[in-house]
Amino acid sequence: MLSTAGAETQDRPHLEPVRQDRDAFEKTYARLREQMLFTKSNWVIRYHELSLSAETGVSITKKQDGTFWVTAKQTRPSLGPTVRCAFDQKLNLKSALKTLKSTERNAAIPERVVKAIRRYWISLLSDVRPDERPVTSINFANQVILFAMTPEGKSLAGKLPIDAYKYRGIHAVEDIAWDLVDICVQPKERHKKLFDRIEQRARESADAILKRGER
Numbered sequence: 567m568l569s570t571a572g573a574e575t576q577d578r579p580h581l582e583p584v585r586q587d588r589d590a591f592e593k594t595y596a597r598l599r600e601q602m603l604f605t606k607s608n609w610v611i612r613y614h615e616l617s618l619s620a621e622t623g624v625s626i627t628k629k630q631d632g633t634f635w636v637t638a639k640q641t642r643p644s645l646g647p648t649v650r651c652a653f654d655q656k657l658n659l660k661s662a663l664k665t666l667k668s669t670e671r672n673a674a675i676p677e678r679v680v681k682a683i684r685r686y687w688i689s690l691l692s693d694v695r696p697d698e699r700p701v702t703s704i705n706f707a708n709q710v711i712l713f714a715m716t717p718e719g720k721s722l723a724g725k726l727p728i729d730a731y732k733y734r735g736i737h738a739v740e741d742i743a744w745d746l747v748d749i750c751v752q753p754k755e756r757h758k759k760l761f762d763r764i765e766q767r768a769r770e771s772a773d774a775i776l777k778r779g780e781r
Contacts, residue, residue: 580693581724584711591653603639611687612713613743621645624746626680634680637672638750671750679761682768687714689772691722735775738767
C-alpha cells in the first residue's frame with residue numbers, strides 16, 4: 567500500500583463527474599454493466615471498479631423485510647474492454663460476452679455498518695468537480711466510481727481521481743470496498759471483525775472530510 571505521509575495537498579480532495587453515455591458503445595456498455603455487475607433495485611450504495619483484468623460491482627441493497635445485504639459481482643476479463651473490442655472489431659457481441667467468467671456472492675450486513683458507509687460515500691459525493699485534465703474516452707485503467715442513494719431518494723455518482731491515494735479522506739474507499747467483497751466470500755465467523763473495521767474506517771474518513779470542509 568502506498569504511504570500517504572506528507573502527500574495530502576492543501577486542496578480538499580474531491581471526486582470527478584461520471585462521463586455520460588453518448589454513443590452506441592457507451593450506451594450498450596452502461597446497460598450491460600447494470601445487468602451483470604449491479605443489483606436491480608432498492609440499492610443504497612454501489613462501488614464499481616474497472617481494470618484490464620477484472621471488473622467488479624459491489625452493491626448494498628435494502629430488502630423488503632428491512633435487512634441489508636451486500637452483493638459482489640465480478641467479470642474476468644473485464645466487461646468494458648470486452649465490449650469495446652467487440653465494437654471496434656465488429657465482432658458478435660453475444661459471442662464476446664460468452665468469453666467472460668462471471669461470479670456473484672452475497673451476505674447480510676448490519677444496518678449500523680451501512681449507515682457509516684453511506685455517510686462516507688455521501689460526504690465524498692457532495693463535492694464532485696471536473697478534473698482540469700480533458701477526457702476524450704472511457705479509461706479502462708483502474709477506474710473507480712461511487713454511487714449513493716440519499717435518504718431523499720436522489721442518486722449521486724462520482725469518480726475517484728487518479729491520485730486518490732494521496733488523500734486520507736479518499737483512499738479508504740477501496741479498502742472498504744474490498745472488505746465488503748471479503749464479507750461475501752469469508753465464513754460468517756469472520757464477518758464481525760470485517761464489519762467493525764469497515765464501520766471504523768468509514769466513520770473516521772467521513773469525519774476527516776467534514777472537518778476539512780468546515781475550515
